[in-house]
Amino acid sequence: MAQINPSILSADFARLAEEATAVEGADWLHVDVMDNHFVPNLTLGVPIVESLSRATETPLDCHLMIEDPDRWAPQYVEAGAGSVTFHVEAAAAPVRLAREIRAKGARASMALKPATPIEPYEDLLPELDMLLIMTVEPGFGGQAFLDIMLPKIRRTRELISKHGLELWLQVDGGVSESTIERCAEAGADVFVAGSAVYGANDPAEAVRALRTKADGTIASAAWACNH
Numbered sequence: 555m556a557q558i559n560p561s562i563l564s565a566d567f568a569r570l571a572e573e574a575t576a577v578e579g580a581d582w583l584h585v586d587v588m589d590n591h592f593v594p595n596l597t598l599g600v601p602i603v604e605s606l607s608r609a610t611e612t613p614l615d616c617h618l619m620i621e622d623p624d625r626w627a628p629q630y631v632e633a634g635a636g637s638v639t640f641h642v643e644a645a646a647a648p649v650r651l652a653r654e655i656r657a658k659g660a661r662a663s664m665a666l667k668p669a670t671p672i673e674p675y676e677d678l679l680p681e682l683d684m685l686l687i688m689t690v691e692p693g694f695g696g697q698a699f700l701d702i703m704l705p706k707i708r709r710t711r712e713l714i715s716k717h718g719l720e721l722w723l724q725v726d727g728g729v730s731e732s733t734i735e736r737c738a739e740a741g742a743d744v745f746v747a748g749s750a751v752y753g754a755n756d757p758a759e760a761v762r763a764l765r766t767k768a769d770g771t772i773a774s775a776a777w778a779c780n781h
């Protein structure tokens with residue numbers, strides 16, 4: 555079953571609580587934390603995550619596009635995030651950090667930028683609850699989906715199957731009704747969508763449409779049949 559996580563990066567930041575509840579039916583609310591150092595954009599931090607966690611029943615999937623996640627990620631768990639994703643390119647001690655996130659009670663997730671291969675991290679996969687493959691360069695919503703990431707999604711799904719892991723495989727960037735099936739066919743099962751959801755007239759309907767397409771593809775995908 556697909557999970558659809560709307561990204562509030564594309565929401566109206568002056569009406570965050572309303573925007574969070576406009577996508578009821580979504581599996582998680584994807585919260586993009588950017589520090590203007592790891593990526594050239596600045597969004598929000600711990601206090602806003604704390605407020606958002608009180609404003610919505612939908613669990614928060616916090617994607618930290620920041621330097622020094624080893625220091626900051628645990629604070630996002632304390633702020634109410636149910637899942638915390640750090641970038642491997644920024645983490646000093648990814649295994650220790652994943653264990654700390656889990657020990658504090660959240661799902662631990664690691665993200666890879668487009669130029670970062672999965673293969674060096676094969677042995678880390680059992681330490682994670684989710685792996686995020688970026689399908690755009692992180693930093694901004696509304697960018698075009700990078701088709702060249704599809705082989706990496708396929709190879710990652712093969713590694714997950716090879717090790718018999720229950721790891722979720724998330725894709726983020728340019729996910730829309732016209733790209734979601736390619737991601738699902740390659741092996742993704744968690745889909746972040748910003749502009750495709752918040753740019754739609756009816757965000758909740760956009761979530762349903764994305765879910766229908768992804769579920770239809772996963773039902774017949776070779777990787778899911780062998781799962």
Ligand SMILES: O=C(CO)[C@H](O)[C@H](O)COP(=O)(O)O
Binds near residue numbers: 586692695729747750
């Ligand atoms: O992490 C992100 C950007 O770094 C966003 O989550 C992502 O880009 C979502 O926006 P869209 O679906 O419009 O591409």
